[in-house]
Each structure stands twice: as structure tokens, then as C-alpha cells.
Amino acid sequence: MGTSFSNKRNIIGSTIIVLVLGFGLSYMNCGQTISQNESETEANLLKGQDKVDQTRTESDSAAFVPLSVGMTHPDVLLLEQFLVEHKYLRTKPDMVFDRDTMEAVQYLQKDLGFEPTGSIDQNWKPTNPKVEQGLPKSPLACDADFNQDGVINVLDFLILLQGYFTQNLNVDLDQNQVVDIVDVYIFILLFGQEPECACNWQQEAYIKAPNAEFSDMFGVSLSLHQNTLVVGAKDEDSNQTFVTNGAGASSNNSMQASGAAYVFVRNGNTWTNEAYLKASNANAVDLFGDAVAIDGDTIVVGALGEDSNSTSIINGSSSSPDNSAQGAGAVYVFKRNGNTWAQEAYLKAANANGNDMFGWSVSIHQDTIAVGAPGEDSSQTAITNGQTASTDNSKGDAGAVYIFKRNGTIWTQEAYIKASNANIQDHFGHSVSVHGDTLVVTQPGDDNPQPGIMNGQTSLDPNASDNEGAVFVYKRNGTTWTQESYIKASNPSSFDYL
Numbered sequence: 456m457g458t459s460f461s462n463k464r465n466i467i468g469s470t471i472i473v474l475v476l477g478f479g480l481s482y483m484n485c486g487q488t489i490s491q492n493e494s495e496t497e498a499n500l501l502k503g504q505d506k507v508d509q510t511r512t513e514s515d516s517a518a519f520v521p522l523s524v525g526m527t528h529p530d531v532l533l534l535e536q537f538l539v540e541h542k543y544l545r546t547k548p549d550m551v552f553d554r555d556t557m558e559a560v561q562y563l564q565k566d567l568g569f570e571p572t573g574s575i576d577q578n579w580k581p582t583n584p585k586v587e588q589g590l591p592k593s594p595l596a597c598d599a600d601f602n603q604d605g606v607i608n609v610l611d612f613l614i615l616l617q618g619y620f621t622q623n624l625n626v627d628l629d630q631n632q633v634v635d636i637v638d639v640y641i642f643i644l645l646f647g648q649e650p651e652c653a654c655n656w657q658q659e660a661y662i663k664a665p666n667a668e669f670s671d672m673f674g675v676s677l678s679l680h681q682n683t684l685v686v687g688a689k690d691e692d693s694n695q696t697f698v699t700n701g702a703g704a705s706s707n708n709s710m711q712a713s714g715a716a717y718v719f720v721r722n723g724n725t726w727t728n729e730a731y732l733k734a735s736n737a738n739a740v741d742l743f744g745d746a747v748a749i750d751g752d753t754i755v756v757g758a759l760g761e762d763s764n765s766t767s768i769i770n771g772s773s774s775s776p777d778n779s780a781q782g783a784g785a786v787y788v789f790k791r792n793g794n795t796w797a798q799e800a801y802l803k804a805a806n807a808n809g810n811d812m813f814g815w816s817v818s819i820h821q822d823t824i825a826v827g828a829p830g831e832d833s834s835q836t837a838i839t840n841g842q843t844a845s846t847d848n849s850k851g852d853a854g855a856v857y858i859f860k861r862n863g864t865i866w867t868q869e870a871y872i873k874a875s876n877a878n879i880q881d882h883f884g885h886s887v888s889v890h891g892d893t894l895v896v897t898q899p900g901d902d903n904p905q906p907g908i909m910n911g912q913t914s915l916d917p918n919a920s921d922n923e924g925a926v927f928v929y930k931r932n933g934t935t936w937t938q939e940s941y942i943k944a945s946n947p948s949s950f951d952y953l
Contacts, residue, residue, distance in 0.1 A: 521574035522552045531556065538563065660726040664688055664717055666704035673717070678749045682721040683729075685754050687744030691715035699731040700795050714743030716756050718796060730796040734758055734787055736774040743787070750819045752791035753799070757814030757826070761785035765803045770865050774801040784813030786826050788866065800866040804828055804857055806844035813857070818889045822861035823869075825894055827884030831855035835873045840935050844871040854883030856896050858936065870936045874898055874927060876914040883927075892931035893939075901925035906945050914941040 522528060527550050535548035535556055544559040561571040662684075664673045668691070676687035690712045693705035704715070714737075718730040732754070734743045738761070746757035764780035774785070783804070790799040802824070804813045808831070816827035830852050833845035844855070854877070858870040872894070874883040881900040888895045900922050903914070914925070926942040 521572075524552060524554055524557055526552050528552060534560075659724055662686070662719055662726060664691070664704065664715075665702060665728055665731070666691075666693070666706050668692065668708065671715075676745060676747045678747050678754075680749045680751060683749060684719045684721075684726070685732075685747045685749045685756075686717045686719070687714070687747045687756065688717065689714045689742040689745040691744070693733065694737060695731075695733045696735050696737050697733060698789070698796050698798065699733075700729070702728045704728075704731040705733075710737055710739050712740045712742060712760075713737040714741055714745065714758060716744040716747055716754070718754065720794075729794055732756060732787075732789055732796065734761070734774065734785075735772060735798055735801065736761070736763070736776055738762065738778060741785075746814060746817045748817045748819045748824075750821060753819060754789040754791075754796070755817045755819045755824055756787045756789070757784070757817045758787065759784045759812040759814045761814070763803065764807060766805050766807045767803060768859070768866055768868065769801040771800070772798045774798075775803070780807060780809045782810040782812060782830070783807045784811055784815070784828060786814045786817060786824070788824070790864075799864060802826065802857075802859055802866060804831070804844060804855075805842060805868055805871065806831070806833070806846050808832065808848065811855075816884060816887045818887045820890045823889055824859040824861075824866070825887040825889040825896075826857045826859070827854070827887045827896070828857065829854040829882035829885045831884070833873065834877060836875050836877045837873060838929075838936050838938070839871040839873075841870070842868045844868075845873075850877055850879050852880045852882055852900075853877040854881055854885070854898065854900075856884045856887055856894070858889075858894070860934075869934055872896070872929060872936060874901075874914065875912060875938055875941070876901070876903070878902065894929040894931070894936070896927045896929070897924065898927065899924040901943075903943065906943050908943070909941040910939070911941075912938040914938075 522531070531552045532548050532550045535544055535546075538544035538556070538559045539546075539548055543563050544555060546555050557573040561573040565571040664671060664686075667673060670690055671688045671692070672690040673688040674686055675689050678685050691714055692708040692711050693713065693715060694707050694710035695705040699705070704717070713734070716732040717728060718732065719726050720729045732744075734741060734756075737743065740760045741758045741762070742760040743758035744756055745759055748755045760782055761784050762778040762781050763775035763783060763785060764777050765775035769775070774787070784807075786802040787798060788800040788802065789796050804811060804826075807813065810830050811828045811832070812830035813828040814826060815829050816825075818825045831854055832848040832851050833853060833855060834847050834850040835845040839845070844857070854874070856872040857868060858872065859866050860869040874881060874896075877883060878900075881898050881902075883898040883900075884896060885899050886897040901924050902921060903925065904923055914927070923944070927938060928940045928942065929936050930939040
């Protein structure tokens with residue numbers, strides 16, 4: 456049997472009233488404490504009590520069962536009226552949960568910070584908060600007894616979320632002109648989800664390197680993907696040149712600032728050390744770990760101080776032993792199989808030169824890696840799609856970015872990207888981020904004082920000021936990269952370093 460929003464409110468009132476009668480409520484509103492007296496609470500929850508559906512009992516509790524597209528349900532009419540009123544739906548409300556309704560629900564969920572499943576519950580059998588498993592105990596509750604009844608239960612969770620809804624969501628689902636605890640409960644029943652409040656984060660773990668030493672700079676960089684965390688320690692001093700899988704790490708300190716990276720994994724709420732990563736050609740002041748990035752089972756580690764003059768990619772576990780190009784930089788790719796990590800590739804710039812600082816910044820998404828070299832010196836102002844790069848060195852520290860693509864286990868350079876206004880000490884490539892077919896690159900030394908965005912493949916560089924900074928956006932079509940836009944702050948000023 457379908458139940459209207461107002462009836463749902465009545466049912467909720469009947470199921471939770473046994474817990475709230477006789478207690479003064481207080482709830483946390485993201486750092487604010489707000490009080491509610493007994494009479495206000497009782498009136499809020501008992502309003503419409505005379506219309507309670509007596510056929511619903513405590514034993515009616517059921518799991519979330521989503522409506523399927525095409526199903527007819529009386530409550531869909533009221534839901535669609537709500538969606539139309541808030542401009543999520545344009546079709547005439549009816550009782551059919553069609554694709555338009557599902558998509559409208561997805562947009563609503565997304566706007567409210569929920570997973571956009573598009574699902575609503577077809578059962579509408581409210582759980583009884585007297586039963587601890589009635590609703591999942593939220594981490595937001597922080598074990599706080601908000602109504603001070605001596606019991607931490609689902610009601611405390613609802614009270615906490617009421618403050619969050621009032622402050623951030625303002626969703627009056629029962630249309631009584633008040634966003635209250637009932638709206639919170641309706642939303643959870645309707646969508647089977649809980650909101651998250653950023654102000655209620657708690658420390659989950661305190662993580663240290665297993666070979667922690669003075670001035671290792673553990674934590675200088677980090678990257679997280681799902682339950683795997685990689686942390687860089689650019690000044691770690693071990694001379695090890697291989698990966699240690701497990702909880703161990705070298706205690707050697709004979710290779711000053713060679714650098715290391717550490718992999719940690721979470722199981723439930725427990726973090727453990729999964730691997731200790733070192734460069735296969737570790738050397739002093741390589742600064743391996745100054746930049747790290749992870750996506751899935753692939754980790755990328757930059758070593759901006761690596762000194763090899765190699766201009767070739769080495770796929771596999773080896774690397775160049777040369778040290779004739781001080782600060783040329785290198786990037787190392789590691790791949791996980793099960794819980795075992797191994798080096799998959801050693802990446803170098805096709806025009807590697809001393810002090811290019813290749814590996815200063817790194818980013819990975821799926822099979823694409825972007826590497827920044829803000830010390831690269833070429834005067835080129837065009838993109839080279841392919842495996843070559845300019846050998847010109849007439850624009851000191853202009854900077855460059857290199858794109859690498861993986862096919863199976865083989866990495867190749869896909870593009871060499873330069874700013875369209877490349878100039879001395881622009882440091883293009885200081886920061887990079889790649890996702891899908893889009894790349895974003897910063898150029899903190901950009902000297903153009905003009906504000907605004909230029910869409911297309913051009914930019915400005917009148918050198919009329921100093922280091923306002925700029926951002927470049929690039930787009931890939933197939934294997935071809937082109938500049939999409941040149942972005943400046945709306946209020947650029949000298950030494951902003953955007």
C-alpha cells in the first residue's frame with residue numbers, strides 16, 4: 456500500500472516517540488550546539504498522530520528495495536510533485552517511476568552530496584529506532600549521546616543529522632515548512648543513504664616510516680587511491696636499490712637524500728605497511744619521493760635530482776647508472792600484483808639535460824602519466840606529439856611537460872608539451888594533473904598581467920609584470936594533444952605564482 460509523505464511522517468513519529476518523550480533534545484550543527492525543549496520536540500513528532508497507519512508494526516522493518524524503472528507506486532506522484540517544484544523534473548507528475556524520474560532523483564542526490572543511484576525504496580516500512588540495527592550507526596555520531604538519555608543509539612544519529620540538514624540541505628520532504636528530524640528520517644528511508652559532514656572527521660591512524668630517521672622528510676608528498684596510500688620521503692638516506700614488499704625497510708644511511716617511498720594499505724580501519732620503494736639506481740641527492748602519485752595498482756615516483764643523461768625509457772626493473780647530467784631527473788613506475796610491488800618502468804625525458812628537474816611533479820590516470828620538468832630550457836612554443844623533444848636550451852627554466860602512455864606493460868612518450876608563450880623562468884610544469892583526456896599544467900612564472908580566460912591555442916606574454924602565474928589546459932583527441940585554454944586569475948598581481 457502506498458503512503459504519502461505526510462503519512463510517512465506520522466509513522467516515523469509513532470516509531471521514535473518512545474525514545475524522545477520526556478527528554479530535552481540537543482543536537483550538533485557542525486560545531487554549533489542548538490537546544491530544543493520537550494514541548495517543541497513532542498509537538499514536532501506527534502503532529503498528525505491521529506492518522507498513523509496502525510497496520511505498520513515494529514516487525515515490519517525491511518531492507519531497502521529500490522523501485523525499478525516502469526513500476527507504478529502511489530508515492531511516486533508526491534515524489535514527482537516535489538521534484539517538479541524544485542525544478543529537477545519537467546514532466547507532469549504521475550505514479551509511474553520512469554527513466555525521467557530516476558534521472559531527476561539522481562540529480563537531486565548528486566546536489567545533496569549523495570551517491571547518485573537514482574533509487575528509492577518501494578517498501579516504505581520505517582525501521583524502529585528502538586532496535587539498534589534499525590539504521591546503520593553512522594561514524595558521524597562520534598559515540599555522542601546527544602539527547603542525554605544514557606544510550607547511544609539511532610536517535611542520537613538522527614539528532615546529529617538534523618543539524619546538518621538544517622544547515623546544509625534544507626530539504627522539507629514532508630512539506631510542513633520546517634526542516635526537522637522527520638525530514639532526515641524520510642530522506643534515509645527514501646534513498647537508503649546517509650549524508651557526510653566534513654566537520655566530523657576523526658583521526659584514523661598515525662603513520663610513520665618503519666625506518667624513520669632524522670630529516671628524512673617523510674610526508675613531503677603523498678597520494679591516496681581507495682585503500683592504498685603512498686608517501687614520499689625525499690631525504691631518506693638508504694643505499695638500497697630494490698623494492699621491499701612487506702613491513703620492512705632499510706636502516707642503512709650511507710646514501711644521503713637518495714629518497715624513498717612507502718606504501719600503506721587499509722583493511723577495515725587498520726593501516727599496515729605494504730611496501731618500501733626505492734629507485735633501482737638510487738644515488739645521493741636524487742630526492743626520490745619528492746613527488747608521488749597513485750591510480751589503482753600503479754604508483755609513479757619522481758626523482759627530480761637523478762643525474763642520468765639517458766634520454767630513453769627503460770621498461771622493466773632496471774635503470775641507467777650514469778651520473779653525468781646533474782639534476783636531470785627521472786620518474787619510476789611501480790606496479791602491484793596481488794600485494795607485491797615491482798618496478799615496471801624507468802622514464803626519462805627525450806631531451807634530458809642537467810637541472811631540468813624532470814619528475815618535479817607527476818600525475819597518473821589509468822594508463823597515462825604526466826611529468827613536469829620546470830627547469831627545462833627549450834624556447835619551443837608548440838606541442839610535439841610523439842616521442843621527440845626539442846634540444847634547444849636558450850630559454851632557461853621555461854619548463855616542459857611530458858606525457859607517457861602504457862600499452863600492456865610498455866610505456867612510451869606520447870607528447871612533449873610546451874607553453875604557447877614559453878619564456879625564461881616561467882617554470883611551466885611546476886604542477887600537473889591528468890584525468891582522462893584532459894591535462895592541466897601550472898606556469899607560476901607567467902608574466903602576463905591580463906586577467907581572464909583565453910579559449911583556444913594562444914596565450915599572452917608581454918612580460919609587463921612579474922610572476923602572476925597562469926594555468927594551461929590541454930585536450931587529447933586520439934593520441935594528439937592540443938591546447939584548449941589559457942587561464943589567468945581574475946585579479947592577477949605580481950608574485951601571485953598562480
